[in-house]
Amino acid sequence: MTDPFCGLLIEKLPNLRRYALSLCRKGDVADDLVQSTVERALRARDSYDPASRIEAWLFRILRNAWIDILRKNRVRGQEVAIETAPEFADEDGHRGEARLMVASVMTAVSRLPEAQREVVLLVSVEGLSYAETAEVLDIPKGTVMSRLCRARSTLAGLLNASAE
Numbered sequence: 574m575t576d577p578f579c580g581l582l583i584e585k586l587p588n589l590r591r592y593a594l595s596l597c598r599k600g601d602v603a604d605d606l607v608q609s610t611v612e613r614a615l616r617a618r619d620s621y622d623p624a625s626r627i628e629a630w631l632f633r634i635l636r637n638a639w640i641d642i643l644r645k646n647r648v649r650g651q652e653v654a655i656e657t658a659p660e661f662a663d664e665d666g667h668r669g670e671a672r673l674m675v676a677s678v679m680t681a682v683s684r685l686p687e688a689q690r691e692v693v694l695l696v697s698v699e700g701l702s703y704a705e706t707a708e709v710l711d712i713p714k715g716t717v718m719s720r721l722c723r724a725r726s727t728l729a730g731l732l733n734a735s736a737e
Contacts, residue, residue, distance in 0.1 A: 578618055581627050582611060588628060588699060589635055595694045596639045598683075606642070610635040629705040632695065636709060681731040689724035692717055 589610055593603035613634050614621075621630055682690055695706045696717070703721075707714040 578621070582614060582631075585628060585631055586611075589631055592632055592635060592694065592699060593639070595690070595698070596636070597642075602642075606635060606638055609638045613638060626701075626705060628699065629701060629708050632699070632701070632709040633711075636691075677732060678728070681728050684731060685724050685727060689720050689727065692720040693724045693728075696721055 586607065589607045590603055593606040593610075594600065597603055597606060610631060614631060617634070621627065682693060685693065691710060692706060695701045695709060696703065701709065703714050703717045707717045710717070
């Protein structure tokens, strides 16, 4: 018989990896971060409230694991490498408008301050509510709304500037 908790955990692995990549921007680090998150979630499974969405609970664990990694690296004197957005091209080397737009948006998102970038990714990409995002980031709901508004305004400016 399959454990329902483990089934939910497995189902959310792609979401965890996507969020991990948005934080660290390196595939190998993201994989390690997801693995750490799963281990922590399994150890803390008794603290999960089945009445709430598991995504918010898992994203908070992942974010805390990421903060732990940043703290360790700061003590060691290492900086986290930030990779640029990948280039998209079809087999002939041509770039379509949609692919260029994705690349432009991802570049603009990467230029946002970390606090704004986290909110944009959790709300717009992962589909969390403002309340769930506030819980994941451990900030008030109003702060989520404020950061999201500023991020959207900044993105609009960045995307308009790159279109000119």
